[in-house]
Amino acid sequence: MRCVVQKVKRSSVKVDGKLISEIGKGLNVLVGFTSGDDESKIDYMINKIVNLRVFEDENDVMNKSVLDVNGEILLISQFTLYGDASKGNRPSYINALKSEEAEPLYDLMLKKINDKIKTYPGVFGADMEVEIINDGPATILIEK
Numbered sequence: 001m002r003c004v005v006q007k008v009k010r011s012s013v014k015v016d017g018k019l020i021s022e023i024g025k026g027l028n029v030l031v032g033f034t035s036g037d038d039e040s041k042i043d044y045m046i047n048k049i050v051n052l053r054v055f056e057d058e059n060d061v062m063n064k065s066v067l068d069v070n071g072e073i074l075l076i077s078q079f080t081l082y083g084d085a086s087k088g089n090r091p092s093y094i095n096a097l098k099s100e101e102a103e104p105l106y107d108l109m110l111k112k113i114n115d116k117i118k119t120y121p122g123v124f125g126a127d128m129e130v131e132i133i134n135d136g137p138a139t140i141l142i143e144k
Helices: 039-051 099-114
Strands: 002-015 018-023 026-032 062-064 072-077 119-121 128-143
Touching: 002 039, 002 072, 018 072, 018 119, 026 039, 039 099, 039 128, 072 099, 099 119
Parallel strands: 026 072, 072 119
Antiparallel strands: 002 018, 002 026, 002 128
């Protein structure tokens, strides 16, 4: 499982021009699944994401989590995180989990993370327009 976690001032997702979800201060999380991903990896990722200290404290040091700042999360599925461009110029997505296996994992992750902090979804498998207004910017890659 790979997650790209971005600290944002705001973020939103649209499908076919319609606003699906939007957040203010918080984290935009892009998640991709691969073979062997399971509930234990989801639990690990959620714990890392909600406790990741990328928000500034009163001394302007990145020392607070999204929980500490009462932020929100926008969780977007993105199979292209497993794109492999090591050979040629057209990425191979062979390592990305097939949608019929990845969607239940995405749904489980969304449910479990939403139990900890308000989390909004994208639309699994849709062609999404994601607007990300980075804060910092601060972008962290987490892989398990």
